[in-house]
Amino acid sequence: MKGKGVASEWLQAPSVSSTGLQPNTPLQIKSQFNSDDGISALVSWPSITPLPTVPPSTAATASTFRPASVGTTSPLTGIKLIPSLTSCHFQVFIENGTTFNTDTFEKDESEGFLLHNLAFSSEYKIKLRTFVPGDSNLFESITTWPLETQYQSISCSQVHGKGSLECDPEPVENLSIQINTESATALIEWKPAVDSSKVLLYQLVYYPISSTSTIKANDKCSMEQISQYLSASTTKSTVKLPTKSECKFEVKLITYDLIGREAVATKTFIFSPPVLDEIQANLAGFWIFIAPAALLILLCLIIQCARCCEKKRSEKVAAMSKFSYPENV
Incomplete structure (x- = not known):
């Protein structure tokens, strides 16, 4: 039944499919900001031609008996609606993440209705439908929302400017x-x-x-x-x-x-470092420790060889000093 119209005495919210309007398109939202309302959004929609359902002479008030012949059948629920003698009534549903709120209002000659004190840079789902006041059972039984849209509220930087200390810092x-x-x-x-x-x-x-x-x-x-x-x-x-x-x-x-x-x-x-396999990686780590040790061993060998050479030279000199030559006469 989604997209069907709802009729009251002075207004008919037309069927979405019959007027060529698609879901999420009829509602128009204009962002604004002021010191009284904070971040707010003005929600409006295209003008809808009023369509009386019952002549005023036969309409019943809320305090009189309502005969079955008076009113019109709701295209949403199949329940007979008694036309209201007041202006157009609407119910709005607003959802932001895990929180939601519903409210009712009576449409006057203003552009629409105002959502105020919204959060910066937040995603909202807004739904709208008409209803006939005076019948709470009927009001609770209607679950269809013909008009629906998504709305992204303006950011803090759009209001105060980028880098403002009024706003949270922004990452690179x-x-x-x-x-x-x-x-x-x-x-x-x-x-x-x-x-x-x-x-x-x-x-x-x-x-x-x-x-x-x-x-x-x-x-x-x-x-x-x-x-x-x-x-x-x-x-x-x-x-x-x-x-x-x-x-x-x-x-x-x-x-x-x-x-x-x-x-x-x-x-x-x-x-990924330029290492072909795990063996090469282990060898690289091995040489980090083995190279200094090898250098130390080589140095010790050189010193030991030098000592040995010096010892042999000393022994040779001592042996030569013991050998005596004949003196010339």
């Missing part, structure tokens, strides 16, 4: 990472969300969060969290990466506004 945009495998480095770049004059400083933090290897993952990707503080005019930084194993890293770029509030942008990446 377009955070990207370019990896240089040969040098085992990563170039981290970003686009500032606000002018540098409205940023106190940046903090760049990166650390491994997992290893792609199942053997000694903690050892291979072990690395302390590294943090850098960068000036407000900085838009890129190069960082060094460990080369023991393929690891997954997380990068956090924290923006501090002029009063020290934080806004965080994050990104993850996987770095």
Whole structure:
């Protein structure tokens, strides 16, 4: 039954399908802001031609007996509706995440109705339908909402401007990472969300969060969290990466506004060092320890050889000194 019309004495909300209007299109919403209503939205809809259902002379008031011959059948529920002698009545349903609210109002000559004290940058679902007052049972039995739309409220920066201290700080945009495998480095770049004059400083933090290897993952990707503080005019930084194993890293770029509030942008990446296999990686680690030891042993051998040579030379000189030659007469 969705899309059917609802009739009252002075207005008929037409069937959506019969007028060519599709769901989510008839409702028009205009965002605005002022000190009294805060973030608000003016909800309006195209003019609808009034269509009396019963001549005024035969209409019954709420306090009189309602004969079965008076009124019209609701296209939504099949229940006979008694026309109202008042203006057009509407019920509005507003939902934002897990909270919702319903309200009723009587349409006058104004443009529509105003939703006020909304939250910045929030998604709202708005539904609208007409009803005939005076019959609570009928009112509760109608569950169809012919008009429905989604609405995104305006952001704080649209009201106060980007970087305003009236708004929450904004994280950087377009955070990207370019990896240089040969040098085992990563170039981290970003686009500032606000002018540098409205940023106190940046903090760049990166650390491994997992290893792609199942053997000694903690050892291979072990690395302390590294943090850098960068000036407000900085838009890129190069960082060094460990080369023991393929690891997954997380990068956090924290923006501090002029009063020290934080806004965080994050990104993850996987770095594969230029190591062909695990054997080569183990050999590389082995030579880090064996090379100094080998050098020390070689030095000891050289010293020992020098001592031996010196000892033999001393013995030879001593032996020659004992040999005597005949004196010339």
